[in-house]
């Protein structure tokens with residue numbers, strides 16, 4: 001016989017939708033944070049609406065879903081909003097005239113853009129937009145083309161401003177390094193799309209189709225997940241399984257303080273795991 005779904009902790013029961021960060025909440029690099037798969041399974045059994053909101057820019061949503069599925073997390077690509085995919089939506093919604101992107105990013109980022117009808121160009125002469133994501137193969141020529149395009153008036157978009165990205169055994173430098181370098185050289189400021197920008201959180205709200213106070217945003221970074229979730233009016237929950245610690249909370253301004261704090265995401269269903 002199928003077991004009944006677990007009972008959610010009382011203070012969280014009234015939430016109908018969840019905005020859940022991936023890195024630091026469900027996974028760390030290439031490993032799953034236990035018992036995240038069982039928590040997600042239980043949320044699914046309770047028919048809660050979930051959007052997975054991540055600043056990932058080097059993978060397609062399909063690749064993120066595949067990676068999570070392999071780790072035992074039952075998450076469909078349609079539930080995932082990455083900063084790469086959000087960049088595509090940002091261009092289409094806010095700048096419909098911009099169609100030729102000089103991309104600092106991976107082949108997967110390129111695929112998200114081209115699948116959405118955006119051309120990815122190689123030369124600054126052909127570009128009307130420069131987009132920056134994580135690009136482990138970035139070279140000096142590409143940086144030079146991006147500088148020329150921005151100086152020539154291209155729209156300058158940062159998919160996210162991450163300083164580092166966790167890998168299996170450490171970290172690599174994030175796209176924030178490249179964005180700040182381009183800003184320094186060109187004197188132009190990039191438009192941010194990823195967390196904590198309102199654009200990405202508004203996409204998540206629209207996808208859930210719920211009023212904000214029926215939604216709980218769960219994340220591991222005060223300055224991204226908690227600030228963004230607070231800004232759009234959701235309730236927010238910091239998990240201590242990733243970047244921010246409990247002692248960081250007291251040093252933050254009010255708009256970066258969470259409504260709830262839990263050790264890890266299993267705090268939603270404590271009786272299932274203790």
Ligand SMILES: [Mg+2]
Pocket residue numbers: 021022023024025219220221242
């Ligand atoms: Mg995170």
